[in-house]
Amino acid sequence: MKQECVEEEIAFLSKKILELNKQLAESENAKSKFLSLVANELNNPITVILGMIRHLKIVESEENKRNFELICEEVLNLDFRIQNLMSAAEIESGAMSASHELVDIGELLEEVLETLRYLIAHKESQVVFTNRVGKKIVVDSKKIFIILRNLLCNAALYGNQNGKIEIETKLEEGFLVVRVRNEGEGPDIEYKPQIFTRFAKAPKAETGLGIGLSIVRELSLFFGGNIDYEVHKGAVVFTVKILLDETAEDSVACGSNEFFFDSFDDAIEV
Amino acid sequence: MILSSATFIHVGQIHVDRAPGAISTVLGSCVAVCLYDPRLRLGAMNHYLLPFWNGNGLQSPKFGNIAIPKLVEAMLEHGSSLRTMEAKIFGGASMHMMASQSMMIGEKNVLVAREILEEYNIQIVAEDTGGQNGRKIQMDLERGKVLLKYTSSATTKG
Numbered sequence: 363m364k365q366e367c368v369e370e371e372i373a374f375l376s377k378k379i380l381e382l383n384k385q386l387a388e389s390e391n392a393k394s395k396f397l398s399l400v401a402n403e404l405n406n407p408i409t410v411i412l413g414m415i416r417h418l419k420i421v422e423s424e425e426n427k428r429n430f431e432l433i434c435e436e437v438l439n440l441d442f443r444i445q446n447l448m449s450a451a452e453i454e455s456g457a458m459s460a461s462h463e464l465v466d467i468g469e470l471l472e473e474v475l476e477t478l479r480y481l482i483a484h485k486e487s488q489v490v491f492t493n494r495v496g497k498k499i500v501v502d503s504k505k506i507f508i509i510l511r512n513l514l515c516n517a518a519l520y521g522n523q524n525g526k527i528e529i530e531t532k533l534e535e536g537f538l539v540v541r542v543r544n545e546g547e548g549p550d551i552e553y554k555p556q557i558f559t560r561f562a563k564a565p566k567a568e569t570g571l572g573i574g575l576s577i578v579r580e581l582s583l584f585f586g587g588n589i590d591y592e593v594h595k596g597a598v599v600f601t602v603k604i605l606l607d608e609t610a611e612d613s614v615a616c617g618s619n620e621f622f623f624d625s626f627d628d629a630i631e632v
Numbered sequence: 633m634i635l636s637s638a639t640f641i642h643v644g645q646i647h648v649d650r651a652p653g654a655i656s657t658v659l660g661s662c663v664a665v666c667l668y669d670p671r672l673r674l675g676a677m678n679h680y681l682l683p684f685w686n687g688n689g690l691q692s693p694k695f696g697n698i699a700i701p702k703l704v705e706a707m708l709e710h711g712s713s714l715r716t717m718e719a720k721i722f723g724g725a726s727m728h729m730m731a732s733q734s735m736m737i738g739e740k741n742v743l744v745a746r747e748i749l750e751e752y753n754i755q756i757v758a759e760d761t762g763g764q765n766g767r768k769i770q771m772d773l774e775r776g777k778v779l780l781k782y783t784s785s786a787t788t789k790g
Contacts, residue, residue: 371739456678456693456702559689576689584642584644631777
Protein backbone atom coordinates (compact mmCIF):
# COMPACT_ATOMS: atom_id res chain seq x y z
CA MET A 363 0.00 0.00 0.00
CA LYS A 364 2.77 2.39 0.98
CA GLN A 365 4.85 1.40 -2.04
CA GLU A 366 1.86 2.10 -4.23
CA CYS A 367 1.46 5.56 -2.72
CA VAL A 368 5.10 6.40 -3.33
CA GLU A 369 4.89 5.22 -6.93
CA GLU A 370 1.78 7.25 -7.44
CA GLU A 371 3.52 10.28 -6.01
CA ILE A 372 6.59 9.77 -8.22
CA ALA A 373 4.36 9.52 -11.26
CA PHE A 374 2.55 12.67 -10.21
CA LEU A 375 5.81 14.55 -9.69
CA SER A 376 7.38 13.50 -12.97
CA LYS A 377 4.25 14.58 -14.78
CA LYS A 378 4.43 17.88 -12.97
CA ILE A 379 8.08 18.38 -13.92
CA LEU A 380 7.15 17.99 -17.54
CA GLU A 381 4.30 20.43 -17.14
CA LEU A 382 6.57 22.87 -15.35
CA ASN A 383 9.10 22.74 -18.14
CA LYS A 384 6.38 23.54 -20.60
CA GLN A 385 5.11 26.35 -18.41
CA LEU A 386 8.62 27.70 -18.04
CA ALA A 387 8.98 27.98 -21.79
CA GLU A 388 5.57 29.58 -22.04
CA SER A 389 6.31 31.92 -19.20
CA GLU A 390 9.57 33.09 -20.77
CA ASN A 391 7.63 33.66 -23.92
CA ALA A 392 4.92 35.54 -22.10
CA LYS A 393 7.51 37.61 -20.29
CA SER A 394 9.09 38.91 -23.47
CA LYS A 395 5.67 39.43 -24.97
CA PHE A 396 4.73 41.30 -21.82
CA LEU A 397 7.77 43.56 -22.04
CA SER A 398 7.21 44.41 -25.66
CA LEU A 399 3.54 45.06 -24.96
CA VAL A 400 4.50 47.32 -22.07
CA ALA A 401 6.89 49.24 -24.25
CA ASN A 402 4.27 49.65 -26.97
CA GLU A 403 1.44 50.46 -24.69
CA LEU A 404 3.44 53.12 -22.89
CA ASN A 405 5.00 54.40 -26.03
CA ASN A 406 1.96 54.93 -28.25
CA PRO A 407 0.08 57.41 -26.04
CA ILE A 408 3.33 59.26 -25.33
CA THR A 409 3.99 59.60 -29.06
CA VAL A 410 0.58 61.17 -29.51
CA ILE A 411 1.21 63.55 -26.62
CA LEU A 412 4.57 64.64 -27.95
CA GLY A 413 3.10 65.07 -31.41
CA MET A 414 0.22 67.20 -30.20
CA ILE A 415 2.21 69.42 -27.84
CA ARG A 416 4.09 70.93 -30.77
CA HIS A 417 0.83 72.21 -32.22
CA LEU A 418 -0.24 73.91 -29.02
CA LYS A 419 -0.25 77.68 -29.24
CA ILE A 420 -0.69 80.01 -26.36
CA VAL A 421 -3.51 81.78 -28.18
CA GLU A 422 -6.83 80.45 -27.05
CA SER A 423 -8.79 78.87 -29.86
CA GLU A 424 -11.22 76.05 -30.53
CA GLU A 425 -8.42 74.05 -32.11
CA ASN A 426 -6.19 74.45 -29.07
CA LYS A 427 -8.98 73.28 -26.90
CA ARG A 428 -9.42 70.12 -28.99
CA ASN A 429 -5.68 69.42 -28.95
CA PHE A 430 -5.54 69.93 -25.26
CA GLU A 431 -8.42 67.52 -24.75
CA LEU A 432 -6.70 64.93 -26.87
CA ILE A 433 -3.60 65.28 -24.74
CA CYS A 434 -5.62 64.96 -21.58
CA GLU A 435 -7.30 61.84 -22.89
CA GLU A 436 -4.02 60.18 -23.77
CA VAL A 437 -2.50 61.08 -20.44
CA LEU A 438 -5.48 59.46 -18.73
CA ASN A 439 -5.10 56.37 -20.93
CA LEU A 440 -1.45 56.16 -20.09
CA ASP A 441 -2.14 56.52 -16.42
CA PHE A 442 -4.77 53.78 -16.55
CA ARG A 443 -2.43 51.34 -18.27
CA ILE A 444 0.45 52.10 -15.98
CA GLN A 445 -1.80 51.65 -12.94
CA ASN A 446 -2.87 48.25 -14.25
CA LEU A 447 0.71 47.19 -14.86
CA MET A 448 1.64 48.31 -11.38
CA SER A 449 -1.24 46.30 -9.93
CA ALA A 450 -0.25 43.18 -11.85
CA ALA A 451 3.32 43.57 -10.67
CA GLU A 452 2.16 44.08 -7.10
CA ILE A 453 0.00 40.95 -7.15
CA GLU A 454 2.76 38.83 -8.71
CA SER A 455 5.35 40.08 -6.24
CA GLY A 456 3.35 38.89 -3.24
CA ALA A 457 3.90 42.29 -1.68
CA MET A 458 0.23 43.16 -1.89
CA SER A 459 -1.16 44.73 1.23
CA ALA A 460 -4.55 46.17 1.99
CA SER A 461 -5.25 49.57 3.43
CA HIS A 462 -8.50 50.42 5.15
CA GLU A 463 -10.19 53.75 4.57
CA LEU A 464 -13.65 55.03 5.20
CA VAL A 465 -14.95 55.62 1.68
CA ASP A 466 -18.06 56.99 0.03
CA ILE A 467 -18.46 54.57 -2.87
CA GLY A 468 -20.48 57.15 -4.81
CA GLU A 469 -17.63 59.65 -4.70
CA LEU A 470 -15.16 56.97 -5.73
CA LEU A 471 -17.29 56.10 -8.73
CA GLU A 472 -17.60 59.75 -9.76
CA GLU A 473 -13.81 59.91 -9.73
CA VAL A 474 -13.60 56.84 -11.94
CA LEU A 475 -16.14 58.26 -14.39
CA GLU A 476 -14.13 61.47 -14.50
CA THR A 477 -11.05 59.57 -15.71
CA LEU A 478 -13.15 57.88 -18.40
CA ARG A 479 -15.03 60.98 -19.53
CA TYR A 480 -13.51 61.13 -23.03
CA LEU A 481 -14.14 57.48 -23.77
CA ILE A 482 -17.71 57.78 -22.51
CA ALA A 483 -18.19 60.92 -24.63
CA HIS A 484 -16.85 59.22 -27.79
CA LYS A 485 -19.10 56.23 -27.27
CA GLU A 486 -22.00 58.48 -26.27
CA SER A 487 -22.66 56.02 -23.47
CA GLN A 488 -25.48 56.82 -21.09
CA VAL A 489 -24.29 56.09 -17.59
CA VAL A 490 -26.87 55.35 -14.91
CA PHE A 491 -25.58 54.90 -11.38
CA THR A 492 -27.70 53.47 -8.59
CA ASN A 493 -25.99 53.56 -5.22
CA ARG A 494 -27.78 51.42 -2.62
CA VAL A 495 -24.88 51.39 -0.19
CA GLY A 496 -26.18 54.40 1.70
CA LYS A 497 -23.22 54.81 4.06
CA LYS A 498 -19.48 55.11 4.06
CA ILE A 499 -17.71 51.76 4.10
CA VAL A 500 -14.22 50.63 5.07
CA VAL A 501 -12.34 49.42 1.98
CA ASP A 502 -9.01 49.81 0.25
CA SER A 503 -10.02 52.79 -1.87
CA LYS A 504 -7.12 52.57 -4.30
CA LYS A 505 -7.77 48.94 -5.14
CA ILE A 506 -11.54 49.43 -5.38
CA PHE A 507 -10.79 52.34 -7.70
CA ILE A 508 -8.78 50.03 -9.97
CA ILE A 509 -11.57 47.44 -9.96
CA LEU A 510 -14.23 50.02 -10.84
CA ARG A 511 -12.07 51.67 -13.46
CA ASN A 512 -11.44 48.39 -15.25
CA LEU A 513 -15.08 47.32 -15.18
CA LEU A 514 -16.34 50.68 -16.43
CA CYS A 515 -13.61 51.06 -19.02
CA ASN A 516 -14.53 47.64 -20.44
CA ALA A 517 -18.23 48.49 -20.34
CA ALA A 518 -17.66 51.68 -22.32
CA LEU A 519 -15.04 50.20 -24.65
CA TYR A 520 -16.88 47.02 -25.59
CA GLY A 521 -20.41 48.36 -25.15
CA ASN A 522 -22.56 49.59 -28.02
CA GLN A 523 -22.23 53.10 -29.41
CA ASN A 524 -24.86 55.20 -27.67
CA GLY A 525 -25.51 52.24 -25.34
CA LYS A 526 -26.61 52.35 -21.75
CA ILE A 527 -24.21 51.49 -18.91
CA GLU A 528 -25.90 50.70 -15.63
CA ILE A 529 -23.90 50.56 -12.43
CA GLU A 530 -25.37 49.32 -9.20
CA THR A 531 -23.64 49.17 -5.83
CA LYS A 532 -25.16 47.55 -2.76
CA LEU A 533 -24.36 45.76 0.47
CA GLU A 534 -25.37 42.11 0.68
CA GLU A 535 -24.55 39.67 3.47
CA GLY A 536 -21.37 41.47 4.43
CA PHE A 537 -20.23 41.94 0.84
CA LEU A 538 -19.96 45.05 -1.24
CA VAL A 539 -21.57 44.07 -4.54
CA VAL A 540 -20.84 46.03 -7.71
CA ARG A 541 -22.83 45.21 -10.84
CA VAL A 542 -21.92 46.78 -14.15
CA ARG A 543 -24.27 46.16 -17.05
CA ASN A 544 -23.60 47.33 -20.58
CA GLU A 545 -25.46 46.85 -23.83
CA GLY A 546 -23.48 44.98 -26.42
CA GLU A 547 -22.14 41.57 -27.27
CA GLY A 548 -20.19 40.29 -24.33
CA PRO A 549 -17.55 37.63 -24.25
CA ASP A 550 -19.20 34.25 -24.83
CA ILE A 551 -19.89 32.27 -21.67
CA GLU A 552 -17.87 29.39 -23.12
CA TYR A 553 -14.76 31.60 -22.92
CA LYS A 554 -15.31 32.21 -19.23
CA PRO A 555 -12.20 30.32 -18.06
CA GLN A 556 -10.01 32.31 -20.45
CA ILE A 557 -11.52 35.71 -19.93
CA PHE A 558 -9.86 36.23 -16.55
CA THR A 559 -6.51 35.05 -17.86
CA ARG A 560 -3.63 37.36 -18.60
CA PHE A 561 -3.39 38.68 -22.14
CA ALA A 562 -6.85 37.42 -23.08
CA LYS A 563 -9.10 39.87 -24.82
CA ALA A 564 -11.93 40.10 -27.26
CA PRO A 565 -10.84 39.29 -30.83
CA LYS A 566 -12.08 42.65 -32.07
CA ALA A 567 -10.31 44.56 -29.29
CA GLU A 568 -7.56 46.77 -30.64
CA THR A 569 -6.14 48.36 -27.53
CA GLY A 570 -5.17 47.33 -24.06
CA LEU A 571 -2.98 44.67 -22.60
CA GLY A 572 -5.73 42.22 -21.77
CA ILE A 573 -4.75 42.11 -18.14
CA GLY A 574 -7.59 44.21 -16.72
CA LEU A 575 -9.94 41.40 -15.79
CA SER A 576 -7.18 39.20 -14.42
CA ILE A 577 -6.28 42.07 -12.10
CA VAL A 578 -9.90 42.60 -11.10
CA ARG A 579 -10.22 38.91 -10.32
CA GLU A 580 -7.05 38.74 -8.25
CA LEU A 581 -8.02 41.86 -6.32
CA SER A 582 -11.54 40.56 -5.60
CA LEU A 583 -10.11 37.22 -4.46
CA PHE A 584 -7.59 39.06 -2.29
CA PHE A 585 -10.49 40.77 -0.54
CA GLY A 586 -12.32 37.47 -0.02
CA GLY A 587 -14.73 38.03 -2.87
CA ASN A 588 -15.09 36.99 -6.48
CA ILE A 589 -16.03 38.10 -9.99
CA ASP A 590 -18.46 36.63 -12.48
CA TYR A 591 -20.35 37.68 -15.58
CA GLU A 592 -23.50 36.84 -17.46
CA VAL A 593 -24.49 37.51 -21.02
CA HIS A 594 -28.11 37.71 -22.03
CA LYS A 595 -30.35 39.57 -24.42
CA GLY A 596 -27.61 41.70 -25.92
CA ALA A 597 -26.24 42.84 -22.59
CA VAL A 598 -23.31 41.88 -20.37
CA VAL A 599 -23.41 42.04 -16.59
CA PHE A 600 -20.21 41.86 -14.58
CA THR A 601 -20.63 41.32 -10.83
CA VAL A 602 -17.81 41.83 -8.37
CA LYS A 603 -18.14 40.99 -4.68
CA ILE A 604 -15.79 42.33 -2.02
CA LEU A 605 -15.93 41.03 1.53
CA LEU A 606 -16.26 43.95 3.91
CA ASP A 607 -14.19 43.49 7.00
CA GLU A 608 -15.85 45.78 9.52
CA THR A 609 -13.25 45.02 12.14
CA ALA A 610 -10.35 45.53 9.80
CA GLU A 611 -9.13 48.94 10.76
CA ASP A 612 -6.39 47.75 13.05
CA SER A 613 -6.74 44.10 13.89
CA VAL A 614 -5.59 40.96 12.18
CA ALA A 615 -8.87 39.14 12.73
CA CYS A 616 -9.64 36.49 10.16
CA GLY A 617 -13.27 35.97 10.91
CA SER A 618 -13.02 33.91 14.06
CA ASN A 619 -11.48 34.18 17.46
CA GLU A 620 -9.44 31.14 16.61
CA PHE A 621 -7.25 33.32 14.50
CA PHE A 622 -6.53 36.13 16.89
CA PHE A 623 -2.90 36.02 17.86
CA ASP A 624 -3.76 36.77 21.42
CA SER A 625 -1.55 34.19 22.95
CA PHE A 626 1.19 31.76 22.18
CA ASP A 627 1.11 30.22 25.63
CA ASP A 628 1.84 26.49 25.50
CA ALA A 629 3.12 26.91 21.97
CA ILE A 630 5.62 24.44 20.60
CA GLU A 631 8.92 26.01 19.69
CA VAL A 632 10.52 24.78 16.48
CA MET B 633 6.05 34.84 24.58
CA ILE B 634 3.68 37.22 22.89
CA LEU B 635 4.86 39.50 20.17
CA SER B 636 2.09 41.92 19.43
CA SER B 637 4.10 43.55 16.68
CA ALA B 638 4.01 40.43 14.48
CA THR B 639 3.19 41.01 10.83
CA PHE B 640 0.31 38.77 9.79
CA ILE B 641 0.44 37.38 6.27
CA HIS B 642 -2.44 36.02 4.20
CA VAL B 643 -2.49 33.60 1.29
CA GLY B 644 -0.36 34.88 -1.58
CA GLN B 645 1.74 37.20 0.52
CA ILE B 646 5.48 37.18 1.12
CA HIS B 647 7.07 39.12 3.94
CA VAL B 648 10.72 39.76 4.74
CA ASP B 649 11.75 41.29 8.03
CA ARG B 650 14.66 41.67 10.43
CA ALA B 651 14.94 41.25 14.19
CA PRO B 652 13.23 42.27 16.41
CA GLY B 653 10.21 41.71 14.14
CA ALA B 654 7.99 38.66 13.91
CA ILE B 655 5.89 37.18 11.12
CA SER B 656 2.79 35.10 11.71
CA THR B 657 0.07 33.27 9.83
CA VAL B 658 -2.65 30.62 10.11
CA LEU B 659 -2.44 27.47 8.01
CA GLY B 660 -4.72 24.61 7.03
CA SER B 661 -3.78 22.70 3.92
CA CYS B 662 -1.76 25.75 2.91
CA VAL B 663 1.97 25.66 3.49
CA ALA B 664 4.27 28.39 4.82
CA VAL B 665 7.98 28.18 4.15
CA CYS B 666 10.05 30.12 6.68
CA LEU B 667 13.56 31.10 5.69
CA TYR B 668 16.00 32.41 8.26
CA ASP B 669 19.52 33.75 8.08
CA PRO B 670 21.02 33.63 11.61
CA ARG B 671 23.99 35.74 10.52
CA LEU B 672 21.77 38.70 9.57
CA ARG B 673 18.86 37.77 11.82
CA LEU B 674 16.80 38.16 8.68
CA GLY B 675 13.74 36.06 7.98
CA ALA B 676 11.02 35.64 5.40
CA MET B 677 7.75 33.76 5.21
CA ASN B 678 5.33 32.90 2.44
CA HIS B 679 1.87 31.32 2.54
CA TYR B 680 0.64 29.41 -0.48
CA LEU B 681 -2.59 27.66 -1.28
CA LEU B 682 -1.74 25.28 -4.10
CA PRO B 683 1.46 23.54 -5.23
CA PHE B 684 1.58 24.64 -8.85
CA TRP B 685 0.64 27.63 -10.91
CA ASN B 686 -1.88 26.36 -13.44
CA GLY B 687 -0.68 28.60 -16.24
CA ASN B 688 -3.77 30.80 -16.07
CA GLY B 689 -4.17 34.10 -14.33
CA LEU B 690 -1.41 36.08 -12.74
CA GLN B 691 1.66 34.24 -11.43
CA SER B 692 0.78 35.17 -7.90
CA PRO B 693 2.53 33.64 -4.90
CA LYS B 694 -0.62 31.67 -4.09
CA PHE B 695 1.23 28.82 -5.81
CA GLY B 696 4.19 27.00 -4.29
CA ASN B 697 6.30 26.96 -7.43
CA ILE B 698 5.93 30.74 -7.64
CA ALA B 699 5.98 31.59 -3.92
CA ILE B 700 9.11 29.65 -2.92
CA PRO B 701 11.50 31.03 -5.57
CA LYS B 702 10.14 34.50 -4.81
CA LEU B 703 10.78 33.94 -1.10
CA VAL B 704 14.36 32.88 -1.78
CA GLU B 705 14.87 35.88 -4.09
CA ALA B 706 13.52 38.21 -1.42
CA MET B 707 16.07 36.86 1.07
CA LEU B 708 18.90 37.22 -1.45
CA GLU B 709 17.83 40.78 -2.23
CA HIS B 710 18.13 41.59 1.45
CA GLY B 711 21.71 40.40 1.54
CA SER B 712 21.35 36.77 2.57
CA SER B 713 23.05 33.94 0.72
CA LEU B 714 21.95 30.40 -0.11
CA ARG B 715 24.76 29.06 2.07
CA THR B 716 23.55 30.76 5.25
CA MET B 717 19.81 30.30 4.77
CA GLU B 718 17.89 27.63 6.63
CA ALA B 719 14.30 26.59 6.05
CA LYS B 720 11.36 25.43 8.13
CA ILE B 721 8.13 24.12 6.64
CA PHE B 722 4.69 24.21 8.25
CA GLY B 723 1.13 23.34 7.28
CA GLY B 724 -0.15 20.97 4.64
CA ALA B 725 -2.85 19.43 6.82
CA SER B 726 -5.61 17.25 5.38
CA MET B 727 -8.48 19.37 6.44
CA HIS B 728 -11.26 17.15 5.20
CA MET B 729 -11.23 13.47 6.09
CA MET B 730 -13.35 12.60 3.09
CA ALA B 731 -11.25 14.41 0.52
CA SER B 732 -10.34 11.98 -2.20
CA GLN B 733 -6.83 10.60 -2.42
CA SER B 734 -6.22 12.36 -5.69
CA MET B 735 -6.65 15.77 -4.11
CA MET B 736 -4.00 15.52 -1.37
CA ILE B 737 -3.46 19.26 -1.63
CA GLY B 738 -1.70 19.42 1.72
CA GLU B 739 0.78 16.65 0.88
CA LYS B 740 1.48 18.14 -2.53
CA ASN B 741 2.06 21.54 -0.98
CA VAL B 742 4.65 20.02 1.35
CA LEU B 743 6.29 17.97 -1.43
CA VAL B 744 6.75 20.98 -3.66
CA ALA B 745 8.43 22.85 -0.80
CA ARG B 746 10.91 20.00 -0.22
CA GLU B 747 11.63 19.67 -3.94
CA ILE B 748 12.24 23.35 -4.58
CA LEU B 749 14.30 23.88 -1.41
CA GLU B 750 16.45 20.93 -2.39
CA GLU B 751 17.02 22.48 -5.82
CA TYR B 752 18.32 25.58 -4.05
CA ASN B 753 20.34 23.42 -1.67
CA ILE B 754 18.66 25.03 1.31
CA GLN B 755 18.61 22.81 4.35
CA ILE B 756 15.26 22.09 6.01
CA VAL B 757 16.12 22.28 9.71
CA ALA B 758 12.60 21.76 11.04
CA GLU B 759 9.25 20.72 9.73
CA ASP B 760 5.80 20.24 11.16
CA THR B 761 3.44 19.21 8.41
CA GLY B 762 0.45 17.02 7.61
CA GLY B 763 -2.03 15.78 10.16
CA GLN B 764 -5.56 17.01 10.47
CA ASN B 765 -5.17 20.17 12.50
CA GLY B 766 -4.69 23.70 11.38
CA ARG B 767 -1.68 25.59 12.69
CA LYS B 768 -0.94 29.06 13.95
CA ILE B 769 2.69 29.96 13.57
CA GLN B 770 4.80 32.92 14.54
CA MET B 771 8.38 33.35 13.45
CA ASP B 772 10.48 35.21 15.98
CA LEU B 773 13.28 36.89 14.07
CA GLU B 774 15.23 37.78 17.19
CA ARG B 775 15.88 34.15 18.05
CA GLY B 776 15.16 32.50 14.73
CA LYS B 777 12.54 30.28 16.33
CA VAL B 778 9.04 29.49 15.18
CA LEU B 779 6.25 29.23 17.73
CA LEU B 780 3.55 26.79 16.74
CA LYS B 781 0.07 26.10 18.03
CA TYR B 782 -2.50 23.70 16.64
CA THR B 783 -5.96 25.04 16.07
CA SER B 784 -8.48 22.89 17.88
CA SER B 785 -10.64 21.90 14.97
CA ALA B 786 -10.41 21.51 11.25
CA THR B 787 -11.40 24.77 9.61
CA THR B 788 -11.68 25.93 6.08
CA LYS B 789 -8.80 28.35 6.53
CA GLY B 790 -6.09 28.03 3.86
